Amino acid sequence: MSEYDIVIIGSGPAGLEAAITATIRKKNILLLGQKKCSTKLFKAHAINNYLGFPGIEGSDLEERFEEHIKALGIEITPKTASAVYDMGDYLAVQSCSDMFQCQAVILATGVITQNLFPGEEALLGKGVSYCATCDAALYRDKTAIVIAYSKNEEPEAEFLAEYAKNVIYIPMYDNPEVSKDNIEIVNKKPAEILGDDSFTALKTDDGDIPADGVFILRESIAPDTLIPGIEMDSHHVVVKKDMSTNIPGVFACGDITGLPYQFIKAAGEGDVAALSACAYIDAKNKA
Numbered sequence: 078m079s080e081y082d083i084v085i086i087g088s089g090p091a092g093l094e095a096a097i098t099a100t101i102r103k104k105n106i107l108l109l110g111q112k113k114c115s116t117k118l119f120k121a122h123a124i125n126n127y128l129g130f131p132g133i134e135g136s137d138l139e140e141r142f143e144e145h146i147k148a149l150g151i152e153i154t155p156k157t158a159s160a161v162y163d164m165g166d167y168l169a170v171q172s173c174s175d176m177f178q179c180q181a182v183i184l185a186t187g188v189i190t191q192n193l194f195p196g197e198e199a200l201l202g203k204g205v206s207y208c209a210t211c212d213a214a215l216y217r218d219k220t221a222i223v224i225a226y227s228k229n230e231e232p233e234a235e236f237l238a239e240y241a242k243n244v245i246y247i248p249m250y251d252n253p254e255v256s257k258d259n260i261e262i263v264n265k266k267p268a269e270i271l272g273d274d275s276f277t278a279l280k281t282d283d284g285d286i287p288a289d290g291v292f293i294l295r296e297s298i299a300p301d302t303l304i305p306g307i308e309m310d311s312h313h314v315v316v317k318k319d320m321s322t323n324i325p326g327v328f329a330c331g332d333i334t335g336l337p338y339q340f341i342k343a344a345g346e347g348d349v350a351a352l353s354a355c356a357y358i359d360a361k362n363k364a
């Protein structure tokens with residue numbers, strides 16, 4: 078298992094700023110997230126309230142962020158964290174078949190405001206999956222449904238289609254471009270995950286779709302699914318002023334901690350979370 082001082086989950090403004098501060102503080106970090114920072118940055122046209130960059134386009138700000146982390150030798154590892162375990166002496170972060178050991182975790186995954194589908198939580202691991210890369214091999218010659226919330230998930234569906242007989246792709250965004258003969262794009266609205274002991278079908282606004290499994294690919298996994306036991310207030314992680322959570326060694330920053338959803342607040346909290354994580358590790362090592 079690879080060892081780090083801090084694993085930062087999420088590469089939006091909050092996670093990048095946390096990575097910058099932790100690196101300046103000479104901590105050994107792993108930054109997990111999408112290579113191109115945050116989809117929200119690309120959606121923002123003119124940003125008028127980011128200090129020093131009046132009217133900057135989201136894509137230009139993203140380039141500035143990339144240059145900044147590159148100058149410090151920080152790399153984004155393009156992996157999704159699927160679970161965080163409190164092992165007592167240390168924390169372990171899982172991403173598919175990889176496991177990373179660390180002293181502190183900074184959650185910077187952005188907010189998800191979508192509710193889980195009825196039946197989703199009960200059948201997680203029983204035909205419901207959040208990671209095609211991890212579970213594709215289980216669907217050899219079977220039929221799988223993919224509910225995808227962004228274009229970033231298209232390669233995941235195409236990878237799944239290399240194993241599965243059929244993939245039914247339900248895009249929750251406009252203009253999907255998946256290109257494999259055994260992927261069928263279906264524009265229906267998912268409503269419920271059906272099955273007693275294991276998944277049997279997806280209920281939609283236009284009838285049920287039977288399949289062997291369903292992959293629900295959101296940009297972010299709900300924090301309390303990622304770390305069971307973390308204190309939540311609706312969709313947000315409860316933090317103290319130093320960005321610590323109720324779980325020792327776990328810090329959170331950015332949209333995940335609540336309103337207002339703003340770039341500068343996310344970056345500022347990333348800085349505080351990193352400083353607090355460094356102080357936590359230093360105190361632990363001294364003790």
Ligand SMILES: Cc1cc2nc3c(=O)[nH]c(=O)nc-3n(C[C@H](O)[C@H](O)[C@H](O)COP(=O)(O)OP(=O)(O)OC[C@H]3O[C@@H](n4cnc5c(N)ncnc54)[C@H](O)[C@@H]3O)c2cc1C
Pocket residue numbers: 086087088089090091092109110111114115116117118120121122123124125126156157158159185186187188296297298330331332333337338339340341343
């Ligand atoms: C259209 C639009 C316009 C906006 N305009 C403005 C504006 O003008 N001014 C302003 O201040 N704010 C604006 N915002 C808000 C701003 O985008 C957010 O406040 C900011 O992006 C929050 O940063 P974050 O780092 O907390 O989360 P995000 O930017 O959401 O980044 C989270 C990152 O974590 C990754 N991630 C999630 N889960 C995992 C996981 N399990 N493993 C690994 N990685 C994971 C995601 O892929 C993503 O890259 C706008 C938002 C939108 C949608």
